[in-house]
Amino acid sequence: MKKVIKNGIIVTAADTYSADVLIENGVISMIGENISTQDSEVIDANGCYLFPGGIDPHTHLEMPFGGTVTKDDFETGTIAAAFGGTTTVIDFCLTNKGEPLKDAIATWHAKAKNKAVIDYGFHLMIGEVNDAVLEELPSVIDDEGITSFKVFMAYKNVLQADDETLFQTLIAAKELGALVMVHAENGDVIDYLTKEALEHGNTDPIYHALTRPPEIEGEATERAAIFTGLANSQLYVVHVSCAEAAKKIAEARSKGIDIWGETCPQYLLLDQSYLERPDFQGAKYVWSPPLREKWNQNVLWTALKTGQLQTLGSDQCSFDFNGQKDLGKGDFSKIPNGGPFIEDRLSVFFSEGVRKGRITLNQFVDITSTRVAKLFGLYPKKGTIAVGADADIVVFDPTVERTISAETHHMAVDYNAFEGMKITGEPVTVLSRGEFVIRDKNFVGNIGMGRYLKRAKYETNAKEKEKKTFTH
Numbered sequence: 001m002k003k004v005i006k007n008g009i010i011v012t013a014a015d016t017y018s019a020d021v022l023i024e025n026g027v028i029s030m031i032g033e034n035i036s037t038q039d040s041e042v043i044d045a046n047g048c049y050l051f052p053g054g055i056d057p058h059t060h061l062e063m064p065f066g067g068t069v070t071k072d073d074f075e076t077g078t079i080a081a082a083f084g085g086t087t088t089v090i091d092f093c094l095t096n097k098g099e100p101l102k103d104a105i106a107t108w109h110a111k112a113k114n115k116a117v118i119d120y121g122f123h124l125m126i127g128e129v130n131d132a133v134l135e136e137l138p139s140v141i142d143d144e145g146i147t148s149f150k151v152f153m154a155y156k157n158v159l160q161a162d163d164e165t166l167f168q169t170l171i172a173a174k175e176l177g178a179l180v181m182v183h184a185e186n187g188d189v190i191d192y193l194t195k196e197a198l199e200h201g202n203t204d205p206i207y208h209a210l211t212r213p214p215e216i217e218g219e220a221t222e223r224a225a226i227f228t229g230l231a232n233s234q235l236y237v238v239h240v241s242c243a244e245a246a247k248k249i250a251e252a253r254s255k256g257i258d259i260w261g262e263t264c265p266q267y268l269l270l271d272q273s274y275l276e277r278p279d280f281q282g283a284k285y286v287w288s289p290p291l292r293e294k295w296n297q298n299v300l301w302t303a304l305k306t307g308q309l310q311t312l313g314s315d316q317c318s319f320d321f322n323g324q325k326d327l328g329k330g331d332f333s334k335i336p337n338g339g340p341f342i343e344d345r346l347s348v349f350f351s352e353g354v355r356k357g358r359i360t361l362n363q364f365v366d367i368t369s370t371r372v373a374k375l376f377g378l379y380p381k382k383g384t385i386a387v388g389a390d391a392d393i394v395v396f397d398p399t400v401e402r403t404i405s406a407e408t409h410h411m412a413v414d415y416n417a418f419e420g421m422k423i424t425g426e427p428v429t430v431l432s433r434g435e436f437v438i439r440d441k442n443f444v445g446n447i448g449m450g451r452y453l454k455r456a457k458y459e460t461n462a463k464e465k466e467k468k469t470f471t472h
């Protein structure tokens, strides 16, 4: 059945205006005034904004990590995402050295299929580059529609790749039309500092932060940016946590290097002192890069406002406090790294960002949806409210006040890192391809209704990039 959304205020990355939205066959078919409601179901959005569904470019659902598996899977994770106004996630598909890439991708499809309630895509981790990998990459892009590769510069002896691998990945990505993503921290230095700390009996959660200083995030960010410039390729730095890294991205951009930066709500709103909470509570705030001294938050907000950072990911990577985080009691290096943010990403960003005047309403949409869609080959089907786009729409009440709590959140995990935070603004109704997933704050979707998204290649100024080039 057709649907018409009435009385809402449409917000895109460019415009804010009042209009009705007609939805047919999952797609927005008309935007205008006084659209006929004949033969249509009417959704009254009086007093609400209509945002394009949020796109979360950074999730780890059902991911084996730190000796356990993340608590939220594609079912609980995407339901929580939908409650929060997110209608697309791009999850990280891990790979193992020596294993065909297609096997790793099949493993990830099996996790998501028949579970996800919103649409989803995958980024592919690259841990090594050899003939077999190079041979498979074209099919990863053309057949799977996976057009972004992730390289970890940290997690030594686990996920970390060496510089040659990063450089080769950048070259291959340039040739094939993919965007390279990096976790930018110097894993070798972290490894040394961690061993040192433990040898001296420094085992509490706070040492997670103290052994991963911001300088080595800045250093890795700069190294990756330099490689990107040399390879004439393209780079997206995930989870930028500090001034040092934001500055390196800004410097590289000013030199014309094709580099983008993502931050996460946790770095905008929480700080390093959380890791000092007594009774091992600090473990709830252990993820990488770590939380930083509070003054970094202003630097990150300003970087978003001025366009030096462009996107907001959740880095959803949830572990229970009881039974998972406690693997690291007596040894901070064994605390599984990650936190639960898939649900609250948009609401806290709206409340703390838009309502407090740090970013505009249109920037909010750009940072949480439109820019992500453009970078990751989903635009304009996703990431905007326009005729022809998928009807992924959030009806958002900007006035409702609530307090975030694990008791009311929808993630499977037993704590919320924003527990007790008072925020204003909440999704009321969420449509995915025109179907209700959330209706009047209740989940009404079907498990497995989410579809896998094959994404378009990264759009580069290819001619410009051919001028200066290393090739395989």
Ligand code: URP
Residues within 6 Å of the ligand: 060, 183, 286, 287, 288, 289, 315, 317, 337, 338, 339
């Ligand atoms: O601590 C984190 N961020 N865990 C997830 C993996 C990653 O580094 O993104």
Ligand code: ZN
Residues within 6 Å of the ligand: 183, 238, 239, 288, 289
């Ligand atoms: Zn990471």
Ligand code: ZN
Residues within 6 Å of the ligand: 058, 059, 060, 315, 316, 317
């Ligand atoms: Zn992550």
Ligand code: ZN
Residues within 6 Å of the ligand: 171, 172, 175, 471, 472
């Ligand atoms: Zn090549």
